[in-house]
Amino acid sequence: MTRVIAFANNKGGSGKTTTCANIGYSLSTLGRRVLLIDGDMQLNLSLSFFDEDKVLELAAGEKNLYHGIKKQEDLSDYIIRTPYDNLDLIPSSMLMSGMEYELFTMWQREMILKNGLKKIKASGEYDYILIDAPPTLGGWVMNILCASDYVIMPVEASPWGLFGVANMFEFLEDVRKIHEDLQLLGIAITKVDARKNYYKQTCDILRGTEGVHVFEQIIRVDSEVEWAQDNSKPISVHKKSARSAGEYMALAKEIDERWQ
Ligand SMILES: Nc1ncnc2c1ncn2[C@@H]1O[C@H](COP(=O)(O)OP(=O)(O)O)[C@@H](O)[C@H]1O
Numbered sequence: 001m002t003r004v005i006a007f008a009n010n011k012g013g014s015g016k017t018t019t020c021a022n023i024g025y026s027l028s029t030l031g032r033r034v035l036l037i038d039g040d041m042q043l044n045l046s047l048s049f050f051d052e053d054k055v056l057e058l059a060a061g062e063k064n065l066y067h068g069i070k071k072q073e074d075l076s077d078y079i080i081r082t083p084y085d086n087l088d089l090i091p092s093s094m095l096m097s098g099m100e101y102e103l104f105t106m107w108q109r110e111m112i113l114k115n116g117l118k119k120i121k122a123s124g125e126y127d128y129i130l131i132d133a134p135p136t137l138g139g140w141v142m143n144i145l146c147a148s149d150y151v152i153m154p155v156e157a158s159p160w161g162l163f164g165v166a167n168m169f170e171f172l173e174d175v176r177k178i179h180e181d182l183q184l185l186g187i188a189i190t191k192v193d194a195r196k197n198y199y200k201q202t203c204d205i206l207r208g209t210e211g212v213h214v215f216e217q218i219i220r221v222d223s224e225v226e227w228a229q230d231n232s233k234p235i236s237v238h239k240k241s242a243r244s245a246g247e248y249m250a251l252a253k254e255i256d257e258r259w260q
């Protein structure tokens, strides 16, 4: 069975892309077959696995998410292999910035991504499809959530990180009007600076929110994250002993255990 999980939070910089990329990689090393979908015009998920020249070449070509959605095609043809076993990707394009406008005239416009993934999901070729969402709450993110079974919401452990959570919860309620089975799998607390006590308050507030699951494993600030991204590599490929590499692996196991 293929589980589709969106990484979404309208707050930019909350760790969506870093979490999606490193959970995806960790799951792939556990033997799960993973398809990653870069849903953001900033191309950051694609840049997590390929260098800038390659990502720009993919973005300028015809085989990226923008064209697949615009032509409303089966997205099987848009999948590329990453350098890692069990880990594939549908890359993005800067043209995704115009997606809200493109969707506007499409029939059943909330369901285009869901329809594009139908064959891939039915084939059972992947255990997980992980979708990296942009920091917006509009028709395109509605598409991402309608195509998903679950949402993981990365939240940065900061006062402003918490500020956006209520908006996101309201948006999830809106999505459930047309996709009632959508579940919040959990909140992942990211970018924790353990030298500051503030993060404990963020954790307490979130863990005290009724009906919301917060993953046990938190992700702390680690300078290796940016070095890994600079090298277009998952953290544990860049530096196996990095603290965040271990934290992402533990979080991936926590997610995966839900179905074992
Ligand atoms: N655990 C971490 N430690 C240090 N920096 C991080 C960590 N997680 C994310 N970052 C950095 O924070 C910024 C935002 O993260 P990103 O994953 O791009 O967030 P989003 O996709 O929500 O905008 C990036 O520059 C990234 O390198």
Ligand SMILES: [Mg+2]
Residues within 6 Å of the ligand: 016, 017, 018, 040, 042, 044, 133, 134
């Ligand atoms: Mg991002």
